[in-house]
Amino acid sequence: MTTHRTSGPQAHGTKSALTQQLETTLPLYQEILRGLPVGIVVLHLENPRDVKSFRITDVNPAGALLTGATLEDLRGRTLAEFPKLLKTRLPLRCLDAFQSREPRNLGEISYGDERIREGIYAVQVFPLLDNFIGVAFENVTERRQAEQSLHQSEERFRLLVQSVQEYAIINLDPAGNVVSWNKGAERLKGYRAEEIIGKHFSAFYPPEDVADGKPQQILEEAAQRGHSEDEGLRVRKDGSRFWANVVVTALRNDKGSLQGFAKITRDMTERHGKEESLAKAKDLLELRVEQRTTVLARVNHELRTEIAERVRAEEQLRASLDQLRALAGRLQSVREEERKSIAREIHDELGQACTAIKMDLALISRKATKRQTRLLTKVDSATQLVDGMIVTLRRIASELRPRTLDDLGLAAALEGQAQEFETRTGIRCRVALPEESLVLDSERSTAIFRIFQESLTNVARHARATRVEARLEREVNQIIFRVRDNGAGFDLEAAKSRRSLGLVGMHERAFLLNGELNVESVPGTGTTLTLRIPLPPSTLPKQDLR
Ligand SMILES: Nc1ncnc2c1ncn2[C@@H]1O[C@H](COP(=O)(O)OP(=O)(O)OP(=O)(O)O)[C@@H](O)[C@H]1O
Ligand SMILES: [Mg+2]
Structure with missing residues (x-):
């Protein structure tokens, strides 16, 4: 820093002491100026009548830093070299301070030129010795900008809140x-x-x-x-x-x-209202659910009771059906036994009696004289009557229960039945029998025979067939009996709705022996009945088929 020594009359006499004092304190002041964060510029007024003649004699480092200029940029220049600065209030205020010997506060100046950085500077001027003036300043640009933006944001916020x-x-x-x-x-x-x-x-x-x-x-x-x-x-x-x-x-x-x-x-009125009505709706819903649950529980209970009753009724029905079947089975076998014994009685007793009558009539005829013509005529007609009776009795007995079934077995009975059917109806009827000899109990033989009888009756009554083929087969554990005709056939569903009993009886017979009867019929192509009866090995039949 350049120092300017004064040489006024008051300095005389103490010069050496002053010089001595200055020499010790000057470096101190220089230190202070260098370290001050405030910009200090020392101006010297060269021509007291011309503000432009203020010359910058010194600037501290903060002064350069705050203005963005170098020390060399500033030092030695007069205000005449800062035309823009001359238009501010600084030069006149400096003059004022110089003349009044009073410091002047310039407040904040917004300033910038080619050497000095654009900014807001807070400036004070104060008189120094002689023609020297000190200018102290701070660059308050950032502070002002911050304040401004704070203010703006506060204002924005206020507006936001307001609106x-x-x-x-x-x-x-x-x-x-x-x-x-x-x-x-x-x-x-x-x-x-x-x-x-x-x-x-x-x-x-x-x-x-x-x-x-x-x-x-x-x-x-x-x-x-x-x-x-x-x-x-x-x-x-x-x-x-x-x-x-x-x-x-x-x-x-x-x-x-x-x-x-x-x-x-x-x-929140609207939302609260919604929540309230939602809560009400929920309550209502819960009430409805509760009511519905009660109704459902009742219905459920009623249904369970009904189902239990139905199950009981079904069980009872099944039990009665079983009883009925057992009864029907029993009736059938009783009927069969009765038929058998009636047939035997007719054949044996009545047949014998007829033969005896016939022998008696022959004796009477031999014993009568030739003149007893009326008697002879009567005996002849009686003999014919008895012959007719014998034929009728045989037919009735055979129809009730063919003797062959009991005497010769199922195979012979089936063949006999086929022959009789063919003779009676003119419809060709053949029975195919197994090669090997088979034994079958009376119950099964009777069932098969009766089913054959009933199927032949149906053929004669409904089929308009020209041929019937029956086949008896034995498999490992079952008997299969099939009767096929080439007749008109029929609609099974329609037949079921009729109140006829032939087919029902056949099914029932099969059922009683744990077997099954299958009817296949297509209108126009004939009918096939297939009967399957299981043969448990432990209860192997005793009767010979042939
Ligand atoms: N072989 C067949 N060919 C054509 N139609 C048949 C034959 N067998 C049965 N049907 C039909 O099936 C029906 C039922 O036969 P089903 O033997 O049950 O009764 P039905 O012979 O009419 O009377 P019934 O009770 O006296 O036997 C018959 O009415 C007939 O229309
Ligand atoms: Mg029938």
Whole structure:
């Protein structure tokens, strides 16, 4: 730093002491100036009548740093070289300070040129010795910009809060008095800002809540926990009520002392209404479900009872069916036995008697004289009658129970039956029998024989057939008997609906022997009956088939 020694008359006599003092303190001041964060410029007024003649004699490092210029850029230049600066209030103020010998505060100057960085500078000028002036300045640009943007953002925020319509956003002081009021608050609560600011926020609560001290409790909770949330009824200016959600937040400064509260209120009437009607609908639904469940439980109980009754009835029905079947089976065998014994009686007793009558009539005829013509005629006609009777008796006996079935076995009985059928009806009838000799018990033989009889009757009555073929086969554990005709055939379903008993009887016979009867018939192509009767090895039949 350049020093300028004064050489006024007051300096005489103490020169050496002053010089000595200066020599010790000067480096100190120089140090101070170098380290100061404030920009210091020393100006020397060369021509007291011309402000342009202020020459920069010195600048401290902060001065260069704050203006963005180098020391060389500034040092030695006169204000004449800063035309833009000449237009500011700086030169005149410097002159003023120089003349008045008083420091002058220029406040903040917005300045920048080709050497000095654009910015806001807070400037003070102060007179120094002789024609020297000091200029002290700070670059406050950043501070001002920060302040400005803070201000802008505060303003934006204020506007935002102000214009929010959906929420009432208000500030309360620590006691709960309204400090600020936004549009949403006005819309929601009906008060204009000037009507409510300064009033206590308990004005928004129903009297019963105020009596319970609720507003105060909310503030206390917010102050303690930082915030408090509540949902309930609130009151508008006109006294009407609405359902609101309210969040109160405590506002504290850096030191933590309570500054007031921010209170955000939202109208939940619609949602609350929806929730209420939803809750009502849910209750109704639950009630309906309960009612329906009761009805269902009752119906279920009734159904179970009905099902149990049905099961019981079915069991009873099955039992009666079994009994009926057993009875029918028993009746059949009794009938068969009776037929057998009646046939035998007819054949043996009545046949014998007829033969005896016939022999007696022959004797009478021999003993009579030739003149006894009337007697002889009577005996002849009686003999013919007896012959006819014998034929009839044989036929009846055979129809009741063919002797061959009991005497010669099933095969012979089937063949006999086929022959008789063919003779009687003219329909060709053949029976194919197994090669090897088979033994079959009376029950099974009778069943097969009777089924054959009934099927031949049906052929004669319904089939208009020209040929019948029967086949008896033995497999490992069953007997198969098949009767096939080439007749008209019939519709099985239609036949079932008729109240005829022939086919039913055949099925029943098969069933009683644990067997089954299968009927296949296609109209126009004939009918085939297939009977299968199981043969348990332990109960092997004793009767010879042949
Ligand atoms: N071989 C057959 N060819 C054509 N139709 C037949 C034959 N067998 C049975 N049908 C038909 O099936 C029906 C039922 O036969 P089913 O033997 O049960 O009764 P039905 O002979 O009419 O009377 P019934 O009770 O006296 O035997 C017959 O009415 C007939 O129409
Ligand atoms: Mg029949």
